Amino acid sequence: MGKKVLVVGGVAGGASVAARVRRLDESAEIIMFERGPYVSFSNCCIPFHISGDIEKSQDLVLMTPPEFDKQYNIDARVYNEVVGINKEEKTVEVKNVQTNETYTESYDVLFLAPGAVALRPQSIEGINDEHVFVMKTVPDVEALTTYAKDNDVKDVTVVGGGYIGLEVAENLKYAGYNVTLVEAQDQVMAPLDYDMVQMINREIMKNDVDLVLGDSVQKIAKDKVILASGREINAQAVVMAIGVRPENTLAKQADLALSASGAIKVNHHYQTSDPNIYAVGDAIETTCFFTGQKTQLTLAGPAQRQARAAADHVYGRTYVNTGVIGSSSVKMFGMNAANTGLNEKQCQARGIDYDYSYVIPKDKVGLMPDAENLFFKLIFQVPSGKILGAQAVGRGNVDKRIDVIATAIMLNGNLEHLKELELTYSPHFSTAKDVVNHAALTALNILNGEVKKVPVTKVRELVESNAMIIDAREEGEYALSHIKGAVNIPLSQFRDRLDEIPKDQPIYVHCRSSQRSYNMVRALGQLGYDHVYNLDGSFLGVCEYEYFNDVVSKREPIVTDYNFN
């Protein structure tokens, strides 16, 4: 007889551990405990049941206990909650939550994969009412859809603008509800920087979801939500998606070491403070790839890799723990967003010297009918040029570019590597100099001091201070819409109009996407202009960033008029 292996939690981490142990040891006795009704369901797909994209909630369940039994010889026990651990005896106490009976199981090795708990701040009045939902499990989504149908719900408020909040809001909208999305911070999608989420904001509003930023829920009444600002929002149902905390009840009870924020501490083999107890997934503390510091990350990919590594360690297999970089993606109506590594906020918080390039090229050859702008920000370390992170937003293939950056990060790539990457190219998929190469070239210009830039976030200040902004686009483009106060000197004319460009003050140049302005900036630099700045993101970037402000002369043509070269 092989080892007796117990697994607490039957979703991503737990199910992966159990299956891996079986492959390593046909003779192991494996029992997997799940307090809920389902094992092995797809958390990440839960929001898509709301719209019917995934028709039946049962489809979210990938494998049933009988299937675990037959295919893997794994005893998967649903409605069985492990309520206590006796580390000395190496036993757990299990409660059947349907019968309330308890029993004891012994173990050689115990794996904890309890996951995370959706936050429900008890300071909010009404937070526990029956029309307030979270969105972590299959019963959670069933409860919402059933309640909404039975109670003829028309208006739903989603609280929290993270990935789950966004996906829930989108799918509620697809299902026909009036949706309000409330986020306490000044931006949705915290993994992205403020400048990169403005396109997402617009997409949310365009699709008729009421987006409320910088306001928080104070009270939930029967038919409405009341915000800190006093604003009241009609809502017969509320979904709380403001985040999660590690599920550490059992670990606490067993006196396992926890981090300050309550995550289960593990060593690099995923052993807890008790070497016979491993922990993986959303409940644990993990290691940041960049800094080696402890961090938390609730993502399915790392959970699966942790599960495999932990099982392997039990069976004496070696494993290099790389730490986590944090890669994720989301679709929001017609807009896709993805990110990897560190963002600006995180670099600042960690005291890492960094800079970034921000480019807006087409995601495929511009002449192809479905080419779209791709907003891309590449963050690198100064002075090494080491890649730290990237963010991409657009209607096309943003995840591809971010996956390339994630790969480069984990293989210690720098800007020189990125600029030379030989990626696949055909006009349907990319450009000969892909977005990633383009961003790296721009970043090298910045790192090497060959081009000075001013970020899109500073344009309003420039306009208000009557700075010398040159619009290098053609006259027809300028006529349609332009930055207020900008002087139109097209790239095609500037060599004959140098007398209009003063040498004794800073010059800020932009075009549509930065290609023409970059050429003008390089030329002016050689012509004795010492203070020339390229406007990062150019007109496209300004239009997105300042869409709701009084910085461009006309707002509407901008959006439809992206195809100027």
Added chain:
Amino acid sequence: MGKKVLVVGGVAGGASVAARVRRLDESAEIIMFERGPYVSFSNCCIPFHISGDIEKSQDLVLMTPPEFDKQYNIDARVYNEVVGINKEEKTVEVKNVQTNETYTESYDVLFLAPGAVALRPQSIEGINDEHVFVMKTVPDVEALTTYAKDNDVKDVTVVGGGYIGLEVAENLKYAGYNVTLVEAQDQVMAPLDYDMVQMINREIMKNDVDLVLGDSVQKIAKDKVILASGREINAQAVVMAIGVRPENTLAKQADLALSASGAIKVNHHYQTSDPNIYAVGDAIETTCFFTGQKTQLTLAGPAQRQARAAADHVYGRTYVNTGVIGSSSVKMFGMNAANTGLNEKQCQARGIDYDYSYVIPKDKVGLMPDAENLFFKLIFQVPSGKILGAQAVGRGNVDKRIDVIATAIMLNGNLEHLKELELTYSPHFSTAKDVVNHAALTALNILNGEVKKVPVTKVRELVESNAMIIDAREEGEYALSHIKGAVNIPLSQFRDRLDEIPKDQPIYVHCRSSQRSYNMVRALGQLGYDHVYNLDGSFLGVCEYEYFNDVVSKREPIVTDYNFN
């Protein structure tokens, strides 16, 4: 006054050189010669004008000579052919092909970017007839479309199954022609291995293009093409897309060093045998990233990077020449294909010890309505596990996975790196354990000798020799269609049916996609079975590979029945 820089050729390489020189040196005098009517057109987009995806042929031209003049201060001379170089005098002789006048221009630096010439084998009778076209330039595509319209062409034969041939065939079909595609080799798309193109073959045929493999054109008559086999194909127009050779007329005339195959030899700064003459793009010999051996590669991405590097060298800028790996992609009707690095044939030709994994996972979470199979082959070095190449075919995002592999290759990644890659995940875009991770895990099992495999190419042999093939799928799946002679022992039953599995002979196990068979193989290995093989690619792979043969019991349900788990 700065340097006087001449550039021969005004497309990808040439235009990039000229623009880069301008950015580096505002004072340079730059003249770009192009013998054709257009500079800076998109070669790669030419096929898409045939279908009208790119409506006007003029849209293929990205920049005109007046725009080069105004925006870059570059003198772009179309219809001007450089017909001679005097290396000692540092001059070129230029012929205006419209007036036949010639003149001389001096240079400080000369760049050659003459590109490649489409092959027209003179051994084929009729090859120079007016209804035989190639597809390299804007006039080429205009000639075809005009001729076809004026002559009421109904049937077109495309000769050559490379990227251009495929794209031309696809776009002719979209435009309503009857299309035959003739390829002399036994497969289209040489960069992919034979087993990986079978899905493409099927897609071509499904879209009603007549695909002729292993036959070549012997004679082109007015209304038909006659093949070596004697077969005659109706064709009022023929497009030759069998490949290219370096355009080396000028280099030869100037006595610059050429390779055996006629490519212009350059050093790692892209200097030819004359240090004042640089050459870039399709005409040159380049270096293989993997072996350091000389090779040729006619792709736009490398051409652009070479152009930049050559210009930089003139201005004393350093550059690390990584060599080329060869990455490309193509869309063929509803199927996408991409590849990078070395394929099996190339590894064999170079004497590199390699192995590969072949997996067919879903390209996104299986429950999402638009999830599709992704056929993925990962080639690695033995014994190092270093990544050598990959090929992907499917209806979804194949280019993303190949770009990740290309990045890993250029950053010297191995299988351990790939398995740990933390890529972006959300159900719309991928799976928590992405295709790339999956392929790496499978490859490590193979490299470490934990799983033995038999390739899909050997299944017919197994069937014919009555080998013991176990189908690990459920009974309902087996009933619909199965490999002839395979015994159905589902993973869910095998532990109770071990007596049906003999220990004294090799056992070959498959399921639908290899997941279940892999679990059975691991278990049998621990239960004392010494000769158990996983059938690489599993039932999906066999169905694709043996679609037209007598190896599976029923052909049709297979194709529509991909959604078994």
